Amino acid sequence: MISAPPRDSGLNQAQWQAVTCVDGPLLVLAGAGTGKTRVITYRMAELIRRGVAPDRILSVTFTNKAAREMQERALGLLGRRQRSRPVVSTFHSLCVRILRADITRLGYPERFAIYDRGDQESAARRALRDIRISDAALRPGDLLACISRWKMVGITPDQAREFIEDDRDQLAAMAYRRYQSQLRASGAVDFDDLLMLTETLFDQHPDVLERWQDTFSHVQIDEYQDTNELQFRLIEQLVRPHRNLCVVGDDDQSIYGWRGAEIKHILGFQQQFPGAVIVRLQENYRCTEGIIQLANQLVRHNLGRHEKRLVAHKEGVNEINFRNYPDEQAEAEGVVRDIAYLVRHLSVKEDDLAILFRTNEQPRLFESELRRQRLRYVLVGGQSFFDRREVRDLMAYLKVLAFPDDEVSLLRIINTPTRGIGDAAVEKILQRAVKSGTSFWRAVEPALVAGEISARTASNVRGFFEQLQGWRERAIHQPAQLAQLLTDLVKQIDYESEIRKQYKESQQQVSRLAVIDECVTAIKEYTSRSLKPSLTEFLEETSLTGRDDGFGDDDPLKKSGIRLMTLHSAKGLEFPRVYLVGLEEGLLPHQRAVDEGTLSGIEEERRLAYVGITRARDYLTITSAATRTKWGKRRESVPSRFLKEMLTPIEDEEGEVSTSH
DNA sequence: AAGGAGGGTTTTTTT
DNA sequence: AACCCTCCTT
Numbered sequence: 001m002i003s004a005p006p007r008d009s010g011l012n013q014a015q016w017q018a019v020t021c022v023d024g025p026l027l028v029l030a031g032a033g034t035g036k037t038r039v040i041t042y043r044m045a046e047l048i049r050r051g052v053a054p055d056r057i058l059s060v061t062f063t064n065k066a067a068r069e070m071q072e073r074a075l076g077l078l079g080r081r082q083r084s085r086p087v088v089s090t091f092h093s094l095c096v097r098i099l100r101a102d103i104t105r106l107g108y109p110e111r112f113a114i115y116d117r118g119d120q121e122s123a124a125r126r127a128l129r130d131i132r133i134s135d136a137a138l139r140p141g142d143l144l145a146c147i148s149r150w151k152m153v154g155i156t157p158d159q160a161r162e163f164i165e166d167d168r169d170q171l172a173a174m175a176y177r178r179y180q181s182q183l184r185a186s187g188a189v190d191f192d193d194l195l196m197l198t199e200t201l202f203d204q205h206p207d208v209l210e211r212w213q214d215t216f217s218h219v220q221i222d223e224y225q226d227t228n229e230l231q232f233r234l235i236e237q238l239v240r241p242h243r244n245l246c247v248v249g250d251d252d253q254s255i256y257g258w259r260g261a262e263i264k265h266i267l268g269f270q271q272q273f274p275g276a277v278i279v280r281l282q283e284n285y286r287c288t289e290g291i292i293q294l295a296n297q298l299v300r301h302n303l304g305r306h307e308k309r310l311v312a313h314k315e316g317v318n319e320i321n322f323r324n325y326p327d328e329q330a331e332a333e334g335v336v337r338d339i340a341y342l343v344r345h346l347s348v349k350e351d352d353l354a355i356l357f358r359t360n361e362q363p364r365l366f367e368s369e370l371r372r373q374r375l376r377y378v379l380v381g382g383q384s385f386f387d388r389r390e391v392r393d394l395m396a397y398l399k400v401l402a403f404p405d406d407e408v409s410l411l412r413i414i415n416t417p418t419r420g421i422g423d424a425a426v427e428k429i430l431q432r433a434v435k436s437g438t439s440f441w442r443a444v445e446p447a448l449v450a451g452e453i454s455a456r457t458a459s460n461v462r463g464f465f466e467q468l469q470g471w472r473e474r475a476i477h478q479p480a481q482l483a484q485l486l487t488d489l490v491k492q493i494d495y496e497s498e499i500r501k502q503y504k505e506s507q508q509q510v511s512r513l514a515v516i517d518e519c520v521t522a523i524k525e526y527t528s529r530s531l532k533p534s535l536t537e538f539l540e541e542t543s544l545t546g547r548d549d550g551f552g553d554d555d556p557l558k559k560s561g562i563r564l565m566t567l568h569s570a571k572g573l574e575f576p577r578v579y580l581v582g583l584e585e586g587l588l589p590h591q592r593a594v595d596e597g598t599l600s601g602i603e604e605e606r607r608l609a610y611v612g613i614t615r616a617r618d619y620l621t622i623t624s625a626a627t628r629t630k631w632g633k634r635r636e637s638v639p640s641r642f643l644k645e646m647l648t649p650i651e652d653e654e655g656e657v658s659t660s661h
Numbered sequence: 662a663a664g665g666a667g668g669g670t671t672t673t674t675t676t
Numbered sequence: 677a678a679c680c681c682t683c684c685t686t
Contacts (some may be wrong), residue, residue, distance in 0.1 A: 063675095064676085090676065092676055093675075095675095117675080129663075191675090191676055193676095194676090254674095255673080256674080258673080258674065258675095259674085259675065259676080312674090352671075358673070358674075359672070359673055359674075360672080360674085361671080361672065361673095381675080415662090418662080418663065418664095420662070420663095421662090422662045422663085424662085424664085425662090498674080501664090544676075545676095566673085566674065566675095567674080568673090568674045568675070569674090569675085587673095590672090590673055590674080591672095592672090592674095593673085594671060604674095608674080631670095631671085633677095
């Protein structure tokens with residue numbers, strides 16, 4: 001009993017079925033470019049049309065940027081004059097919302113700091129130092145990988161010992177405990193904690209779970225193929241009473257296995273939710289026929305996938321090019337020359353072009369070529385604004401103001417710029433604080449009395465504390481003036497001199513100093529946008545959306561340009577012309593995946609290539625270099641196995657040749 | 662405690 | 677080649 005799609009919706013039969021099937025579990029297997037975002041937004045509208053209150057509909061997206069865009073689209077469809085709005089959020093933002101109300105029940109402060117990757121690394125480093133593990137045995141990065149692996153399936157430090165497989169895990173389990181108590185003592189959580197603590201909260205306080213179960217009557221998840229174990233469990237709990245769950249995804253685009261994404265969730269949806277309806281969207285409106293064929297042919301080499309065949313709706317000829325260059329420099333020059341020609345002589349818009357690559361070291365050469373040709377470009381993701389040292393310093397100052405317990409941030413800035421509080425003194429004070437169970441600040445006087453630090457140092461620490469208190473007052477009482485506070489703070493600590501000292505070259509100095517202004521601008525932008533600005537909200541926002549663009553580039557000029565991004569960041573996007581570069585063994589598939597020697601590792605790389613190809617609407621250029629310089633040494637580069645795969649037709653089950661060219 | 666020199670390490674992808 | 681850590685000198 002499926003009605004025909006209304007004419008003005010422009011939806012096809014399958015899409016319409018997915019839109020109108022609103023009760024019970026539904027799996028939408030949506031290939032690339034089949035209009036799944038449209039389906040999700042129309043589905044929200046349909047639910048509301050059927051009388052569901054907008055704010056009882058929860059849609060989960062993969063990035064905050066995607067959430068913003070979907071919210072926009074939905075409002076465009078529904079009209080902005082709704083009394084309430086559908087909730088569109090990432091898993092992490094949703095968990096923050098859940099935790100904010102009840103995290104005190106788990107012994108955390110009401111206002112908790114969210115540690116980003118850099119903070120995590122500092123905390124990991126300290127945990128390792130505390131138990132005196134030699135650097136070679138376990139590095140901070142390895143530790144974080146282990147911890148994250150555990151956390152993503154909800155394993156606590158206590159449970160970790162049961163999952164130890166080798167000596168390294170043994171060490172990691174010890175360090176995990178330290179790391180976790182360090183975070184707890186700092187009143188801080190990391191990204192994985194957001195999910196894990198939410199589950200703990202639901203387990204220990206069923207009333208909280210019930211409240212959230214009652215809050216949403218319908219839940220939809222986009223990019224379901226990238227859902228990890230913990231995320232799955234949370235959602236499963238949330239929808240348990242009504243099972244009104246719609247998940248949308250494409251197993252061929254699962255590219256986050258390394259982050260715990262379990263392809264089994266999308267493959268086994270019907271087992272987990274018996275009675276689930278499956279709708280397949282296979283009509284591709286994005287790419288030309290040749291591009292679809294190429295993508296299909298490549299991805300058919302993967303085992304363990306839902307069989308589906310994308311059907312192209314667009315025709316096109318000669319839209320695919322393969323190029324091999326002598327080295328990576330020539331590759332960059334060649335691609336950019338090509339682009340320059342298109343832009344200058346064929347009036348192709350810069351926004352219509354994208355260069356996609358596997359690793360973040362690749363764009364450098366392309367960037368300098370683009371600059372040389374005076375073409376506008378935007379580097380998406382990569383070393384983000386918030387990863388720069390100066391930004392991290394200033395953010396640490398703000399975090400210390402907002403979260404007095406945040407030890408990691410305090411240690412970062414206590415002597416930056418230098419103010420006569422050396423490592424030795426800090427260490428002594430910390431030891432005292434730990435021994436007597438008090439805060440860092442309260443341990444200063446006892447340390448002085450015990451003769452562990454000099455009177456001079458003690459007075460320096462006191463002075464800094466006074467300064468912090470002054471800023472803190474302002475942050476609390478004049479939340480609208482945060483930008484001015486930061487400006488004054490920077491001046492008071494004379495951060496400019498610090499930068500000039502650190503960087504000798506004037507060009508470096510200028511660009512680093514500009515970063516300060518960008519920080520101030522970011523806060524200004526926030527305070528003018530927020531209804532009720534607060535330092536904690538600003539910090540929360542920046543740590544959750546840090547890598548999304550939209551920061552530092554509020555200048556519309558910067559927003560248009562040739563897009564440079566990794567294949568991972570390109571997920572969900574599309575461009576009329578795509579350059580997929582560096583298709584070589586060791587790069588795509590990445591060396592790490594090759595070394596691993598597992599089939600699933602290579603398959604994920606293949607899906608990554610598949611994602612890259614299917615970003616292209618009309619034109620696709622795939623390039624590789626014959627040699628590549630790595631670690632200062634030139635090496636032969638072998639063309640990626642995927643090239644051969646995508647160009648060799650493979651046999652159908654019936655024994656027919658499926659495609660030809 | 663601060664600053665500089667030298668040596669070793671590093672690179673997959675990100676909420 | 678960039679960054680971080682450690683050690684050395686002041």
